[in-house]
Amino acid sequence: xxxxxxxxxxxxxxxxxxLLLGVVALGSALLVVTTRQxxxxxxxxxxxFGALAGGYLVLTAEFVAWVQVLIYVxxxxxxxxxxxxxxxxPIGRSADLxxxxxxxxxxxxxxxxxxxxxxxxQGFATAYTPLEAGGGAAATLGASLFRTxxxxxxxxxxxxxxxxxxxxxxxxxxxxxAARTPDPPGTDPAGTGTALPVSDSGGPDTTxxxxxxxxxxxxxxxxxxxxxxxxNPGVPPGETGSGRVPRDGG
Amino acid sequence: xxxxxxVIVSALLFSIGVYGVLARRxxxxxxxxxxxxxxxxxxxxxxxxxxxxxxxxxxxxxxLFVIVIAAAEVGLGLAIVLSVFRNRGTVDxxxxxxxxxxxxxxxxxxxxxxxxxxxxxxPSTPEAGPAATAGGGSxxxxxxxxxG
Numbered sequence: 014x015x016x017x018x019x020x021x022x023x024x025x026x027x028x029x030x031x032l033l034l035g036v037v038a039l040g041s042a043l044l045v046v047t048t049r050q051x052x053x054x055x056x057x058x059x060x061x062f063g064a065l066a067g068g069y070l071v072l073t074a075e076f077v078a079w080v081q082v083l084i085y086v087x088x089x090x091x092x093x094x095x096x097x098x099x100x101x102x103p104i105g106r107s108a109d110l111x112x113x114x115x116x117x118x119x120x121x122x123x124x125x126x127x128x129x130x131x132x133x134x135q136g137f138a139t140a141y142t143p144l145e146a147g148g149g150a151a152a153t154l155g156a157s158l159f160r161t162x163x164x165x166x167x168x169x170x171x172x173x174x175x176x177x178x179x180x181x182x183x184x185x186x187x188x189x190x191a192a193r194t195p196d197p198p199g200t201d202p203a204g205t206g207t208a209l210p211v212s213d214s215g216g217p218d219t220t221x222x223x224x225x226x227x228x229x230x231x232x233x234x235x236x237x238x239x240x241x242x243x244x245n246p247g248v249p250p251g252e253t254g255s256g257r258v259p260r261d262g263g
Numbered sequence: 264x265x266x267x268x269x270v271i272v273s274a275l276l277f278s279i280g281v282y283g284v285l286a287r288r289x290x291x292x293x294x295x296x297x298x299x300x301x302x303x304x305x306x307x308x309x310x311x312x313x314x315x316x317x318x319x320x321x322x323x324x325x326x327l328f329v330i331v332i333a334a335a336e337v338g339l340g341l342a343i344v345l346s347v348f349r350n351r352g353t354v355d356x357x358x359x360x361x362x363x364x365x366x367x368x369x370x371x372x373x374x375x376x377x378x379x380x381x382x383x384x385x386p387s388t389p390e391a392g393p394a395a396t397a398g399g400g401s402x403x404x405x406x407x408x409x410x411g
Contacts, residue, residue, distance in 0.1 A: 024265075031269065039275055042280070045296070046279055046299075051292065061299070062302065065302055069309055071264075072309055072313050073313060074323055077305075080327060081305075084333075084334055085302070088334060089298065089333065089337050092341060093295060095341070096291050097291055099345055109355075110292060111286055111287065113357075118286035121282070121285060122278045122281045122282035125278045129274035130275070133271060133274055134271070140266035141264070142314045148313060148316075149309075149323050157319055158320075161319045162319070169328055169332070173335055177338070180339050180341075184342045184345055186349070
């Protein structure tokens with residue numbers, strides 16, 4: 014972009030700071046995918062996202078940096094920690110976190126890294142831009158967001174609402190139970206899914222339809238099923254799920 | 264600021280995410296690796312926005328959009344993982360093999376107990392045979408008994 018480009022190797026102070034943050038981000042990301050403790054992976058993810066937010070700050074993208082801190086570090090990591098807690102993951106070291114295809118995965122990742130780094134170095138070896146503050150401030154970005162990009166912004170809000178409703182529908186058990194109780198056992202799609210392991214095992218054939226219907230009840234007793242357990246007997250089985258949602262929400 | 268440095272960091276971060284998605288067995292760790300890959304994309308978007316001096320700030324606005332989509336994705340993904348855990352008693356992606364082809368079911372189920380890749384190992388019966396007996400005959404039956 015500019016006429017004279019400084020040399021690549023003696024990096025400037027900004028580049029040194031960014032490279033240090035990048036090394037921290039890469040190292041913690043490597044620990045995320047290699048650690049043997051599930052909770053530590055989520056905590057290393059915090060370090061990785063924090064270092065990336067520092068990198069955004071160096072790149073003068075202030076608003077993106079704070080959004081990264083708020084959403085990623087504040088919301089997504091907490092959500093992942095709740096997921097770890099609700100799936101009753103082991104707290105200590107667990108040996109079976111890695112699949113059997115670690116070597117193939119490492120080969121694919123190394124090939125991806127080699128191709129990407131080669132292409133990127135070939136393509137952008139002389140690209141240089143001086144950093145100027147204010148390019149990513151909240152005022153600039155907000156004006157652009159609500160003037161030029163307002164239609165994708167609104168569409169994205171609808172998408173977020175749809176994802177929210179979808180997550181609620183997926184995680185609530187009584188909505189699915191209202192549709193499941195009139196069904197005779199064995200006609201739900203879970204029955205067809207269990208037909209595959211039955212075909213070669215054959216032994217636990219009689220046990221499969223029996224725990225199929227009580228499994229969502231007993232398996233979720235310590236989970237979000239707990240607060241709506243007392244609601245189930247009071248609700249008539251013919252009532253629709255839409256009529257029951259404001260009952261729990263209120 | 265040379266564009267090469269952040270872009271290389273982004274490429275390496277993406278590769279680490281690829282490794283995590285392919286090598287991890289816990290579904291939540293797979294979701295974390297997907298987040299790493301999305302962050303690599305975000306870093307690329309910010310760098311090119313700063314380099315090209317976009318007047319509309321398309322790169323940074325798109326970064327915000329990607330962050331929102333990542334939040335929606337991890338919310339839905341965790342809901343699906345919790346639903347799978349509620350029905351199966353496990354979040355091990357190597358043992359969720361109901362959608363395999365019928366011809367691949369027998370060696371896949373036999374090798375899933377030993378934790379091998381299954382798809383790549385395929386019909387390696389000398390290893391998969393004792394593993395099936397050691398790890399239990401049918402993983403589906405084990406999962407149901409754990410869930411019930």
